[in-house]
Amino acid sequence: MAMSPESADKIPDRDECEELMARYAMLPHIAEHSRQVMRVALAVADHLKPEVSINRKLVTAAALLHDITKTRSLKTREKHAASGGALLRELGFSRVAEIVEQHVIIRDLNPDGGIEEKEIVYYADKRVMHDTIVSVEDRVRDLMIRYGTTEAIREQISRNRKQMLVVEKKIAGFMKTTMHHALQTII
Numbered sequence: 001m002a003m004s005p006e007s008a009d010k011i012p013d014r015d016e017c018e019e020l021m022a023r024y025a026m027l028p029h030i031a032e033h034s035r036q037v038m039r040v041a042l043a044v045a046d047h048l049k050p051e052v053s054i055n056r057k058l059v060t061a062a063a064l065l066h067d068i069t070k071t072r073s074l075k076t077r078e079k080h081a082a083s084g085g086a087l088l089r090e091l092g093f094s095r096v097a098e099i100v101e102q103h104v105i106i107r108d109l110n111p112d113g114g115i116e117e118k119e120i121v122y123y124a125d126k127r128v129m130h131d132t133i134v135s136v137e138d139r140v141r142d143l144m145i146r147y148g149t150t151e152a153i154r155e156q157i158s159r160n161r162k163q164m165l166v167v168e169k170k171i172a173g174f175m176k177t178t179m180h181h182a183l184q185t186i187i
């Protein structure tokens with residue numbers, strides 16, 4: 001179904017995101033994780049160099065909704081990045097959907113391009129384990145323990161680690177402070 005440019009650009013505000021999280025019965029710990037990812041993403045967004053422009057509302061919504069189908073996926077075993085994207089696209093939030101779809105693996109990552117909202121949300125998610133801020137390396141260790149049941153999965157996690165480090169370096173290049181300082185502003 002073709003969508004009008006107006007509806008394709010719809011971005012839910014914070015209250016609408018919280019309503020969606022409730023409507024899709026997001027487990028409380030996943031909701032807490034998502035709110036913390038939002039705080040990290042906004043701390044990054046708020047410490048970008050002044051010439052960098054980022055859609056803060058888009059970052060907020062995508063961070064809050066990135067795991068919208070994660071709770072359901074625990075039973076169905078569906079791929080939650082793809083299914084979350086599909087759900088949000090159906091709801092008319094196609095820009096948010098685009099980011100949610102890529103929160104596990106970014107497609108066509110350009111290390112030398114301009115910074116994009118999807119990179120900030122992806123990176124913020126990688127820095128939040130449950131609701132605690134951790135380093136990329138700690139997060140990778142956690143992924144290995146929780147999901148690294150086969151050699152193929154462990155190799156995939158290693159590839160993901162490389163992408164995380166590329167994104168970390170890319171974002172750092174657009175920031176006016178260190179990442180450490182930016183994240184220290186989160187209370």
Ligand SMILES: [Fe+2]
Pocket residue numbers: 066067070080103
């Ligand atoms: Fe996720």
